[in-house]
Amino acid sequence: MAEAIAILALLFVVFVALGVFVTVKAVKAAKRGVDRTITQARRTVEDTTLRAKSYGPGGVKAELAQLRLSLRTSMRATQDALEAGAAQDASLKESLDLFRRLSAHGHELDADLKRLERDPDRGGVAAQLDDLRERTERIVHSAESLRWAARDRAQKFADDDLASLSAQIDVEAGALRHWAGGERDGLDDLSWPEAAPGSASEQVWPEGADAGAAAHVGAGAGADAGAKAAQRPAEQADGGREASGTETPKAITARDPRQQTTYSWQKSARPETTN
Numbered sequence: 001m002a003e004a005i006a007i008l009a010l011l012f013v014v015f016v017a018l019g020v021f022v023t024v025k026a027v028k029a030a031k032r033g034v035d036r037t038i039t040q041a042r043r044t045v046e047d048t049t050l051r052a053k054s055y056g057p058g059g060v061k062a063e064l065a066q067l068r069l070s071l072r073t074s075m076r077a078t079q080d081a082l083e084a085g086a087a088q089d090a091s092l093k094e095s096l097d098l099f100r101r102l103s104a105h106g107h108e109l110d111a112d113l114k115r116l117e118r119d120p121d122r123g124g125v126a127a128q129l130d131d132l133r134e135r136t137e138r139i140v141h142s143a144e145s146l147r148w149a150a151r152d153r154a155q156k157f158a159d160d161d162l163a164s165l166s167a168q169i170d171v172e173a174g175a176l177r178h179w180a181g182g183e184r185d186g187l188d189d190l191s192w193p194e195a196a197p198g199s200a201s202e203q204v205w206p207e208g209a210d211a212g213a214a215a216h217v218g219a220g221a222g223a224d225a226g227a228k229a230a231q232r233p234a235e236q237a238d239g240g241r242e243a244s245g246t247e248t249p250k251a252i253t254a255r256d257p258r259q260q261t262t263y264s265w266q267k268s269a270r271p272e273t274t275n
Contacts, residue, residue, distance in 0.1 A: 047072065060125050061117060067136045068113045074140045075106045078147040085150045089157075095146055102146075106139050 050072075053065035082099055086092040113132060116125045 060122050060129070063129055064113050064117050064125070064132075067132060068110055070140060071106055071110055071113075071136050074143045074147075075103060078143040079103070081147045081150050085154055089153065092150055092153075095150060099143070099146055102139060102142055106143070109135055109139060 047069065050065045050069040054062055054069055078099060082092055082096045086096050109132070113136075116128070116132075119125050
């Protein structure tokens with residue numbers, strides 16, 4: 001009894017621990033989803049604000065907004081391209097590591113640009129625009145180089161795979177079009193066997209022929225034989241006896257005295273007398 005209670009208590013503890021583990025995992029996943037949603041919403045708001053500032057009247061703020069918008073757009077596009085390609089091509093993992101290092105410089109530059117937007121000294125900020133523009137162009141150029149290299153690599157692999165697939169399809173299509181020889185080989189097996197010498201009028205059927213066809217032929221022959229027998233009964237009977245090998249004896253008939261021929265050397269017959 002005590003062992004059963006201990007087993008039940010152990011199962012209860014296991015179930016409780018499993019429930020807590022699943023609950024923690026679900027809470028963390030929900031938190032990550034919420035954080036991701038908040039981050040995307042904040043990013044969308046910032047991009048919309050920067051786009052609105054860049055379209056505004058020219059000045060230091062508009063220039064800074066254009067630099068930030070160009071930097072963020074290029075870095076985000078490169079990150080998406082490398083992460084999508086690294087899942088299929090292991091060679092892009094090294095490129096992804098390089099991008100992470102470049103991304104650190106990009107975040108640092110974005111933070112500097114964002115800080116300078118709130119700087120009240122417009123003159124000092126204008127003096128730094130050339131340096132900020134050069135840094136932005138270098139980072140954007142490096143990010144674009146990685147992104148276009150990854151796209152070219154993926155396109156090259158896709159073209160090679162398509163060329164190989166097209167070649168295989170051409171070979172298969174050519175093999176499927178060679179139907180003449182295969183059909184001729186199959187038709188050779190359907191030829192009728194030749195009749196034996198001296199029996200050209202007989203129908204020779206191959207083995208395994210349909211019994212219904214033979215019965216149909218036999219029925220037709222029987223019908224023709226019956227019609228001939230009805231027209232010529234005497235000839236049919238004589239032919240049957242001759243075929244069986246027995247000869248029917250003929251009846252003996254007396255001569256007709258009137259038709260008997262007499263010769264001069266023959267003696268006349270004496271009349272019979274009666275007593």
